[in-house]
Amino acid sequence: MKTGELAQFIRFLQDDLMIPDAGLQLALRHPEQSPSLLPMILWQYGLVTLAQLNQIFDWLEQAFQVELR
Numbered sequence: 001m002k003t004g005e006l007a008q009f010i011r012f013l014q015d016d017l018m019i020p021d022a023g024l025q026l027a028l029r030h031p032e033q034s035p036s037l038l039p040m041i042l043w044q045y046g047l048v049t050l051a052q053l054n055q056i057f058d059w060l061e062q063a064f065q066v067e068l069r
Contacts, residue, residue, distance in 0.1 A: 005063065006035055012059055013042075023047040 013019040019042065027041045039056045042048045048056065 008063070009035070009038075009060070013056070016059075017048065017052050017055065019047055 010024065013024060014021065023042070023045070024047075027038055027045060027047065030037075030041050039048070039053055039060070042056075043050070043053045
């Protein structure tokens with residue numbers, strides 16, 4: 001995930017899913033953190049529900065489908 005894409009993803013998490021900034025910062029500091037693991041780290045720490053996790057994966061799928069075209 002490129003820097004611009006990561007910024008859009010973070011905005012989605014903050015604006016649409018209302019993930020608190022402190023929670024995102026915690027997940028981003030995780031030792032194994034990479035953009036691909038971020039959704040699972042958020043879920044592991046209880047910062048998103050399973051429904052929100054599904055929304056995250058749907059958003060990522062749409063974002064990368066557009067990129068592949």
